[in-house]
Amino acid sequence: MTERTLRVVPVDGSGPSVADLTEALDAAVSGAGPAVLPVSATAVVTPPVTTVDPGVAVVVATSGSTGEPKYVALTADALRASARATEARLGGPGRWLLTLPAEHVAGIQVLLRAVLAGGEPIVQDVRDGFRPAGFARATGRFPHGARRYTSLVPTQLARILDDGGAARYALGGYSAVLVGGAALDAGLAARAREAGIAVVTTYGMSETCGGCVYDGVPLDGVTVAVEPTGADPDTGRVLLGGPTLADGYLAAPAADAGAFDGGVFRTGDLGRWRDGRLTVLGRVDDMVNTGGEKVAPAAVERALLAVPGVRGACAVGLPDPEWGQIVAAMVVTDGPGSDSPGSDGPAPDDDVLRAAVRDAEGRAAVPRVLVRAAEIPERGIGKPDRATVARVLEGVRTT
Known part of the structure; x- marks a missing residue:
C-alpha cells in the first residue's frame, strides 16, 4: 500500500495554534489528511522519515528517560480505542479542557477525545505558563450543563489547590480530572478529594497512546503483566498490551525490537501487579x-x-x-x-x-x-x- 505523508505541525499553546492542530489531528485520524507530528513551535525537530505506514495517524516525539529522541507511531485504530476506553471508564462523552502542551501525548489525547465526542476542545492559553486564574477563566467557557473533563499533571493540581478561590471552585465542577505525567502522592490526592475534586490517577506513556491504567485498573482491552526482577513474582518490569499499543518507533529497529515484543510494550517501570491492580514503584533504572x-x-x-x-x-x-x-x-x-x-x-x-x-x-x-x-x-x-x-x-x- 502507498505510504502516507508525515506533516510536522508546530503549536505554541495559543487557541488558534491548537485549533489548527486539532483540525490536522481530526483529518489524520479520519484518513482525510496526512499523518501528523505535533511539535513545540520553539523546537527544532527533524523526523527521521517523511512518510509513514498508511495506518499511522500521529507520531509523537519523545525522549523518555534516556534523552535520545524517538518517534512513536500511533495508528488511528489505537488512538480511537484509547479515546473510547477512556470515555467508557469515565461514564460517557463530554467536553474537554486542554491545559497541557499540545505536542505531548496527553495533550494530543485531550484534543482527540474532544473531537471524537463531537465537540471542540476548550483551550487554556499556557504560552506564559500555567496559571490557576487562567484555568478558572477557561472553565467558564464551557456551555452550561456540559459534562466536562480535563487532564492535569500533579504540579498543576497542587497550584490550583494552593491558590484556592475561583480555580479550585471551577475544578470541583469537572466530572473527572485525570492526573498523570508523574506520580500523584497520597497527600495531594487526599487534599483534592477532600475539596470535592473527582481525581482519577492515570499511568501510561506515548507508546500506549497515553494513560491506559486508571486508578491502578487497566482500561478495557488493556493487558498488564510484570516481568519479575526478584523473588516476588508479582513485582517486576511492567508489560503493557492491548489495542492502545503503538505501532513501534520510526526508523529505530534496535529500539523497536527491545521495547515491542510479542504484542506487548516492555516499559522501563517497576510495578506490582496484584489482584487486578497495578502499583507503579518507579523506574527500573532508578x-x-x-x-x-x-x-x-x-x-x-x-x-x-x-x-x-x-x-x-x-x-x-x-x-x-x-x-x-x-x-x-x-x-x-x-x-x-x-x-x-x-x-x-x-x-x-x-x-x-x-x-x-x-x-x-x-x-x-x-x-x-x-x-x-x-x-x-x-x-x-x-x-x-x-x-x-x-x-x-x-x-x-x-x-
Missing part, C-alpha cells in the same frame, strides 16, 4: 542498590509525602565507596521560611522524616542525605528531574 538491598525511590517519596507538612519529595541514589549507593532525598516542606504555601506551623525536622521512611520501608531506605528546597526541579510536563536533583544532592554532600 532502583537504588545500597549495601546489597534494593530500594525503590518512589517508595521513599511516598513515605516522605505522607508526613504532614511535606509538599514535595524526590529520592535518588548517589554513588558511595562503602555501600555502592546511598539513598538521598530532596524535600519541599511547609513552615516558616518556606516558599511553599500552606501551614504556618513548624516544618517536620529531619529526624521525623527519616523515621517515617524507616517505619514504612526499612532501615536501608532511610535517606543519608536530606536537603530542603523551594521546589523539586522538573523536566517535561510534571516529571521530576532526577538528574538535576542528584547533582544538587551530590554537591551538598561534598561541601
Whole structure:
C-alpha cells in the first residue's frame, strides 16, 4: 500500500495554534489528511522519515528517560480505542479542557477525545505558563450543563489547590480530572478529594497512546503483566498490551525490537501487579542498590509525602565507596521560611522524616542525605528531574 505523508505541525499553546492542530489531528485520524507530528513551535525537530505506514495517524516525539529522541507511531485504530476506553471508564462523552502542551501525548489525547465526542476542545492559553486564574477563566467557557473533563499533571493540581478561590471552585465542577505525567502522592490526592475534586490517577506513556491504567485498573482491552526482577513474582518490569499499543518507533529497529515484543510494550517501570491492580514503584533504572538491598525511590517519596507538612519529595541514589549507593532525598516542606504555601506551623525536622521512611520501608531506605528546597526541579510536563536533583544532592554532600 502507498505510504502516507508525515506533516510536522508546530503549536505554541495559543487557541488558534491548537485549533489548527486539532483540525490536522481530526483529518489524520479520519484518513482525510496526512499523518501528523505535533511539535513545540520553539523546537527544532527533524523526523527521521517523511512518510509513514498508511495506518499511522500521529507520531509523537519523545525522549523518555534516556534523552535520545524517538518517534512513536500511533495508528488511528489505537488512538480511537484509547479515546473510547477512556470515555467508557469515565461514564460517557463530554467536553474537554486542554491545559497541557499540545505536542505531548496527553495533550494530543485531550484534543482527540474532544473531537471524537463531537465537540471542540476548550483551550487554556499556557504560552506564559500555567496559571490557576487562567484555568478558572477557561472553565467558564464551557456551555452550561456540559459534562466536562480535563487532564492535569500533579504540579498543576497542587497550584490550583494552593491558590484556592475561583480555580479550585471551577475544578470541583469537572466530572473527572485525570492526573498523570508523574506520580500523584497520597497527600495531594487526599487534599483534592477532600475539596470535592473527582481525581482519577492515570499511568501510561506515548507508546500506549497515553494513560491506559486508571486508578491502578487497566482500561478495557488493556493487558498488564510484570516481568519479575526478584523473588516476588508479582513485582517486576511492567508489560503493557492491548489495542492502545503503538505501532513501534520510526526508523529505530534496535529500539523497536527491545521495547515491542510479542504484542506487548516492555516499559522501563517497576510495578506490582496484584489482584487486578497495578502499583507503579518507579523506574527500573532508578532502583537504588545500597549495601546489597534494593530500594525503590518512589517508595521513599511516598513515605516522605505522607508526613504532614511535606509538599514535595524526590529520592535518588548517589554513588558511595562503602555501600555502592546511598539513598538521598530532596524535600519541599511547609513552615516558616518556606516558599511553599500552606501551614504556618513548624516544618517536620529531619529526624521525623527519616523515621517515617524507616517505619514504612526499612532501615536501608532511610535517606543519608536530606536537603530542603523551594521546589523539586522538573523536566517535561510534571516529571521530576532526577538528574538535576542528584547533582544538587551530590554537591551538598561534598561541601
